[in-house]
Amino acid sequence: METQRILMRSLAVAVVLAAVTWTTTAEPNKVNSCCTKVSTSEVTDPIIGFHIKNENLPCVKAVIFETERGYFCSDWRQPWVKRKILQFLKDKPKRYDET
Secondary structure (H helix, E strand, O other): OOOHHHHHHHHHHHHHHHHHHHHHOOOOOOOOOOOOOOOOOOOOOEEEEEEEHHHHOOOOOOOEEEOEEEEEEEEOOOOOHHHHHHHHHHHHOOOOOOO
């Protein structure tokens, strides 16, 4: 009887550990809803999207660039950030509804 109780407790602990591991490793490329710190280094990978996030502590104001390698939190005040956004918008294919 005692062995069965220990086995059930061990199984419960294993299930909890598996659930925690699964939730922390699922969707590794999913960006957090905000940046708590930003980089001043220029993003050199091709940009496939971006988001501008306002400050909402503990989050800081940032531009989040999306690339094939992941997401990068960038300092919105850097001159290169504006250039990258304008270049992305210029190169982005325009969609028109043709009827």
